[in-house]
Amino acid sequence: xxxxxxxxxxxxxxxxxxxxxxxxxxxxxxxxxxxxxxxxxxxxxxxxxxxxxxxxxxxxxxxxxxxxxxxxxxxxxxxxxxxxxxxxxxxxxxxxxxxxxxxxxxxxxxxxxxxxxxxxxxxxxxxxxxxxxxx
Numbered sequence: 001x002x003x004x005x006x007x008x009x010x011x012x013x014x015x016x017x018x019x020x021x022x023x024x025x026x027x028x029x030x031x032x033x034x035x036x037x038x039x040x041x042x043x044x045x046x047x048x049x050x051x052x053x054x055x056x057x058x059x060x061x062x063x064x065x066x067x068x069x070x071x072x073x074x075x076x077x078x079x080x081x082x083x084x085x086x087x088x089x090x091x092x093x094x095x096x097x098x099x100x101x102x103x104x105x106x107x108x109x110x111x112x113x114x115x116x117x118x119x120x121x122x123x124x125x126x127x128x129x130x131x132x133x134x135x
Contacts, residue, residue, distance in 0.1 A: 046124070075098070
């Protein structure tokens with residue numbers, strides 16, 4: 001028999017496997033948190049866009065130009081919605097459409113990396129309800 005001892009090899013193996021298991025758990029947990037943050041950002045962007053799309057330019061509608069948004073009021077409504085949710089973002093109006101962008105920061109709790117930024121963009125359009133009611 002050889003005089004070599006292998007008593008420490010099992011400890012090294014267990015340490016490597018333990019680190020690997022923690023990394024896999026981190027990918028599952030932190031990955032799930034990123035997916036949740038993406039869903040939240042999408043929900044906030046679409047809801048804020050809908051809030052802004054309700055701000056019709058009444059003068060344009062009365063003059064027959066169709067449903068155009070009042071840019072200042074539409075952006076303010078979208079930003080107010082995000083502020084009430086405790087988040088920030090940006091909005092821009094193009095005629096009858098408002099586009100809202102929301103970015104959320106998601107910290108990584110297990111994986112040894114920095115936080116991730118999740119961004120969602122959604123657009124809502126003011127509709128002419130007179131056109132919807134036609135058969």
